Amino acid sequence: xxxxxxxxxxxxxxxxxxxxxxxxxxxxxIVAGVTVERLQNMIDGTPRILRLLPNxxxxxxxxx
Numbered sequence: 001x002x003x004x005x006x007x008x009x010x011x012x013x014x015x016x017x018x019x020x021x022x023x024x025x026x027x028x029x030i031v032a033g034v035t036v037e038r039l040q041n042m043i044d045g046t047p048r049i050l051r052l053l054p055n056x057x058x059x060x061x062x063x064x
Contacts, residue, residue: 004029004039015042022047030054 002025006014011031015022026048029039036049 001026001028004031006031008033011039012042015039019044026050028052 002018002021004011004014004027008031011029011034022043023045024047027039027043028050030052031039036051039049039051040046
């Protein structure tokens, strides 16, 4: 598995540098605002893509 955790404007460059590493791997993305479709357009091949979104408000509103 490869974790992509960059600012949205840096995603295309980061993915272009690791294209060969994506073969046969799963790509986990926590890049805000970048859809699975956009990720697929930025890479070659067909790696599995998982888009993860942190839930910061749930962490902030914890009641003890």
